[in-house]
Amino acid sequence: MAQRAGQLVTGTDFVLAAIADHRARLVLLGSDASANLTKKINDKGSYYDVPVASPLSVAELSAAIGHQRSVVAVADAGFAQALSKLLT
Secondary structure: OOOOOOOEEEOHHHHHHHHHOOOOOEEEEOOOOOHHHHHHHHHHHHHOOOOEEOOOOHHHHHHHHOOOOOEEEEOOHHHHHHHHHHHO
16 A cells, blocks of 8 residues: 555665655565665664564565565655554
8 A cells, every 4th residue: 555655665775765864664674685785774774763674574575565675665654653553
């Protein structure tokens, strides 16, 4: 739903920019993403106080959004809050 609403940011560089620009409200990182990507996303999320969750593998995350991606960010606060509740 977030993707159809245009509130999903996909791709490593775009997600990192969204975190730095304070547009990202929640970052979903594939649980089996590379160590380098995991460190980069977690460090950036920690610095800018953006929650990072890894509930899905890269394959599951990619299947959910229809594109091969290791990381996505939710830009809408409402979608992010709803996803956070579902993840806990």
